[in-house]
């Protein structure tokens with residue numbers, strides 16, 4: 001189906017988003033730590049929900065291994081990578097990422113990781129289904145990444161992988177913690193480095209009390225600079241423009257209290273739809289003249 005098959009404004013389903021977060025943040029998934037059965041179950045759930053995705057050069061399941069920088073222990077991770085070809089028919093590509101792994105169990109407590117990052121995973125599942133029905137202009141790579149919590153390992157692997165090797169990657173849009181804000185604030189991070197992205201984001205209507213804030217990307221501001229703090233980091237390090245969407249750190253950050261019951265569902269819904277419209281607006285750009 002092409003874009004003409006779409007009727008009414010594009011929208012992601014709040015009910016579906018809630019279902020995915022509630023499922024992935026349940027105790028069944030044991031905190032989705034890389035290399036555990038919980039992470040395997042999360043992959044199975046994601047694959048069952050996204051439907052058919054074409055592979056990007058390699059298999060849809062992209063395995064990789066790495067040594068923990070803390071303990072030296074070896075780990076096996078597995079990304080899920082799919083491709084939706086655009087109408088332009090070249091290999092200019094927008095890469096959408098969200099990590100599905102989290103911290104697992106510690107001292108008998110499960111870290112469910114509802115906001116971090118069942119939320120971004122849920123949005124990416126729905127984006128995948130969206131691009132299944134509505135063909136983008138540019139090629140879109142959908143990447144559910146593993147081992148973010150162990151040093152952005154899944155993203156590092158993807159940036160160097162055969163999938164992206166012969167492509168011109170225009171932009172990475174990374175989603176990590178997009179569902180929990182009592183004040184309805186979503187950060188769009190990266191416009192300090194890539195200022196041409198900002199007017200596009202400012203031109204998108206936010207709806208229902210959502211505030212989109214810019215920042216958390218100024219060099220020299222220590223912990224307040226999120227430029228390398230999630231999976232967009234390896235893209236930026238490779239010279240690829242990025243946009244990172246996420247909320248301010250909250251009480252549940254890397255704590256057992258990051259549970260589905262504390263997700264602010266109305267905020268999550270409007271944030272997810274703002275993200276969809278941002279991606280559609282980026283896909284509409286003529287990148288040869290736009291990106292400067």
Ligand SMILES: [Zn+2]
Nearest residue numbers: 116117176177
């Ligand atoms: Zn995260």
